[in-house]
Amino acid sequence: MQPEWDKGWIWGIIIVALTAGGVVYDSGDPASYWPALVIPLAGWVLFVAYVETQKAK
Amino acid sequence: MAFGEDLHATFRWLHIGFGILWIGLLYFFNFIQWRILKDLQDATKKDLMPKMLHHNLLWFRYAALGTWGFGALLLWDVWDSDGYENRFRTILIGAWLGTFMFLNVWGVIWRYQKKNLGAMAAAAAGGPPVPPEAKTWVRRATIASRTNTVLSFFMLYFMVASTHMSSLLGKMGG
Numbered sequence: 001m002q003p004e005w006d007k008g009w010i011w012g013i014i015i016v017a018l019t020a021g022g023v024v025y026d027s028g029d030p031a032s033y034w035p036a037l038v039i040p041l042a043g044w045v046l047f048v049a050y051v052e053t054q055k056a057k
Numbered sequence: 058m059a060f061g062e063d064l065h066a067t068f069r070w071l072h073i074g075f076g077i078l079w080i081g082l083l084y085f086f087n088f089i090q091w092r093i094l095k096d097l098q099d100a101t102k103k104d105l106m107p108k109m110l111h112h113n114l115l116w117f118r119y120a121a122l123g124t125w126g127f128g129a130l131l132l133w134d135v136w137d138s139d140g141y142e143n144r145f146r147t148i149l150i151g152a153w154l155g156t157f158m159f160l161n162v163w164g165v166i167w168r169y170q171k172k173n174l175g176a177m178a179a180a181a182a183g184g185p186p187v188p189p190e191a192k193t194w195v196r197r198a199t200i201a202s203r204t205n206t207v208l209s210f211f212m213l214y215f216m217v218a219s220t221h222m223s224s225l226l227g228k229m230g231g
Contacts, residue, residue, distance in 0.1 A: 004196070008203025015204070016211045019153045023146050036146075040153045044160065051165055051200050056192030 011047050018043030060134050068127045068134075075123030079162075080209055082117045087206045107177045110170060118167050125159040128152060144219050151215030158205045158212065165201035169194035 022039025026032075060068065090113075094102060132152050135145055173194045176187045 004199045004203045007200045008205075008207045011200075011204045012207025012211070015157060015208060016154065019157075020150050020215075023150050023153070026146075028146075036149065040157075044157045047157075047204065048165065051197050054193070054197055054200060056189070056196050 015043040065134055068130050072127035075120050079120035079124050118162055121159050121162040148219035151212050154208050154212035158208050161201040161205050166198045169198040
């Protein structure tokens, strides 16, 4: 396996799941768009936080 | 449509054109380039890498910018006409994934590869050698690049599904 593919798949699936989940869960009510905004962004923020902690092996 | 049909079609053409360039380069990096580089002699690699990375990343990051920029205009246009219908929600998932990929290109991959390129250029010009932290920079950029490759499969699916499979979100329970 190429280096780091495992991380790519794990984080890719986490981000996709949170993004699709947030958008599907959102009711579409203009007064409360937060699930479609906050849940996808949370996944990406978690990813960046993870990447920033990684050091050379 | 806020822009009218002609402008919408032009933006779509540019969005797809830049997208082909961006994702084509992403797949080149992740599926082809590393296989070639790992078999090269160190001296060849040292000579080739800064030049190749410079040009590849220049086209790569501006292709990402073009794709995202025209995509944002299209999304605004679709929002205007579709509201929060399932078709819009489906493309919103693709748009979020494309946005995260775009942010990863400029905020992670390019941020670290720029440092790496600078260090390689300084070493080549007789300055200090490439520091040991460069391995950390490359590793972080690589994780973001692999994640972008995986995200691209899903991003393309949701982008295509929004036009050709508008019932997708109904099946997902949306």
